[in-house]
Amino acid sequence: MSKTLLVTGAAGFIGVNFCNYWLGRYATDRIIGFDILSYAGNRHSLEQAELNDRFEFVAGDILDQTLIETLLRDQKVDDIVHFAAESHVDRSITAPDLFLETNIMGTHSLLKAARQVWLTEQADGRHRFHHVSTDEVYGTLAPQDPAFCETTAYQPNSPYSASKAASDHMVRAYHHTYGLDVTTSNCSNNYGPFHFPEKLIPLCIINILNGKALPIYGDGQQIRDWLYVEDHCRGIDLVLTNGRAGETYNIGGNNEKANIDLVNVLCKLVDEKFNNNPELKQRFPDAPAANQKTSDSLITYVSDRPGHDRRYAVDVSKAHSELGYEPKETFEKGLSKTLNWYLDNENWWRTVLDGSYREWIDEQYGS
Ligand code: NAD
Numbered sequence: 575m576s577k578t579l580l581v582t583g584a585a586g587f588i589g590v591n592f593c594n595y596w597l598g599r600y601a602t603d604r605i606i607g608f609d610i611l612s613y614a615g616n617r618h619s620l621e622q623a624e625l626n627d628r629f630e631f632v633a634g635d636i637l638d639q640t641l642i643e644t645l646l647r648d649q650k651v652d653d654i655v656h657f658a659a660e661s662h663v664d665r666s667i668t669a670p671d672l673f674l675e676t677n678i679m680g681t682h683s684l685l686k687a688a689r690q691v692w693l694t695e696q697a698d699g700r701h702r703f704h705h706v707s708t709d710e711v712y713g714t715l716a717p718q719d720p721a722f723c724e725t726t727a728y729q730p731n732s733p734y735s736a737s738k739a740a741s742d743h744m745v746r747a748y749h750h751t752y753g754l755d756v757t758t759s760n761c762s763n764n765y766g767p768f769h770f771p772e773k774l775i776p777l778c779i780i781n782i783l784n785g786k787a788l789p790i791y792g793d794g795q796q797i798r799d800w801l802y803v804e805d806h807c808r809g810i811d812l813v814l815t816n817g818r819a820g821e822t823y824n825i826g827g828n829n830e831k832a833n834i835d836l837v838n839v840l841c842k843l844v845d846e847k848f849n850n851n852p853e854l855k856q857r858f859p860d861a862p863a864a865n866q867k868t869s870d871s872l873i874t875y876v877s878d879r880p881g882h883d884r885r886y887a888v889d890v891s892k893a894h895s896e897l898g899y900e901p902k903e904t905f906e907k908g909l910s911k912t913l914n915w916y917l918d919n920e921n922w923w924r925t926v927l928d929g930s931y932r933e934w935i936d937e938q939y940g941s
């Protein structure tokens with residue numbers, strides 16, 4: 575049977591990838607893509623989804639409970655997939671308030687709307703609220719510690735992860751107290767197309783192409799588990815479709831890398847692409863590889879992030895045994911596909927960086 579999903583944060587990095595994934599996989603499902611279009615949300619990124627008449631974009635704030643309730647009723651929404659959030663740890667350190675407002679109060683506003691329409695008015699028991707969370711809620715690991723599993727105690731260390739942890743607890747409470755059908759996934763560091771260039775991988779790709787420094791925080795030995803975004807979308811699909819109500823599932827890439835090692839691999843990959851394709855030297859004349867240098871010459875150690883978590887690692891055995899989840903993309907291929915995407919979509923990152931995509935939106939859709 576066909577479904578209608580309300581996808582919050584649809585114009586952000588994972589939201590865009592998820593809309594494209596879902597519309598491609600489920601030929602008759604509809605998506606209402608909902609987003610406030612903050613600095614991280616880009617309507618331009620939804621171009622592919624918007625070609626599809628099963629996709630509709632609605633601009634709005636998840637804190638607007640009345641608007642969400644109207645959408646749930648009028649659009650006959652079956653399930654919510656909730657991505658909308660403030661997502662960047664560094665921003666949460668310099669300006670935490672918005673993280674509490676969006677991630678905690680915003681999630682609560684959605685839960686209230688779902689309770690009102692799905693439990694009080696409709697009470698047909700066929701709706702699901704899927705909450706997208708992060709492995710950062712579990713805190714940090716020492717080198718020999720076992721990976722985070724779903725029963726690991728929450729120990730969030732940044733204002734960002736603390737706000738996500740609080741939202742996870744509210745989702746759980748709405749299941750336990752009111753019987754709302756909820757699932758939560760806690761995933762590791764995603765990478766892939768449409769990743770906003772404040773995050774490590776896209777920032778480094780673009781800085782290499784522009785011949786700018788690659789800032790490595792602290793000693794660069796912090797470890798993250800890198801997950802190709804399409805694997806994450808498939809993981810969410812499995813949880814939404816077959817996960818047990820009230821449960822949480824970890825989704826990871828089985829791919830731990832120290833930051834400095836990752837950046838070195840990326841540098842080599844860029845150098846190889848430039849050597850194999852001389853046209854790139856003309857397109858990006860400031861890149862080291864266009865000037866008989868190697869990209870790693872741009873690596874610059876800078877002050878560490880305050881409270882920087884040392885290591886994340888995610889144990890996916892619950893999602894594997896219950897849902898058949900496993901990451902499919904290898905890191906080498908995933909990184910190469912990501913780099914190719916940024917090389918092929920220079921216009922996207924240039925407009926995102928200079929903010930002129932807002933003019934593009936006005937041209938396309940009126941202000
Ligand atoms: P992102 O910052 O790229 O996108 C977030 C989107 O939410 C943006 O489009 C923004 O405009 C929108 N948004 C913000 N406030 C809103 C509001 N009040 N109302 C409506 N929309 C609003 O983030 P992302 O990387 O795509 O992450 C999506 C979700 O996945 C987040 O909840 C994040 O915590 C979680 N997550 C991300 C990663 C990762 O590696 N990127 C890993 C684990 C979990």
Ligand code: DAU
Nearest residue numbers: 661662663708709710762763772773774789790791796833
């Ligand atoms: O683990 C999941 C989380 O991954 C998500 O919940 C967050 O939304 C997402 O932003 C991401 O958080 P990180 O802080 O791990 O991602 P970021 O890309 O900001 O940084 C990755 C690592 O690289 C981290 O150890 C900090 C480091 N770093 C980052 C930047 C931007 C640098 O050394 N230099 C940099 O310039």
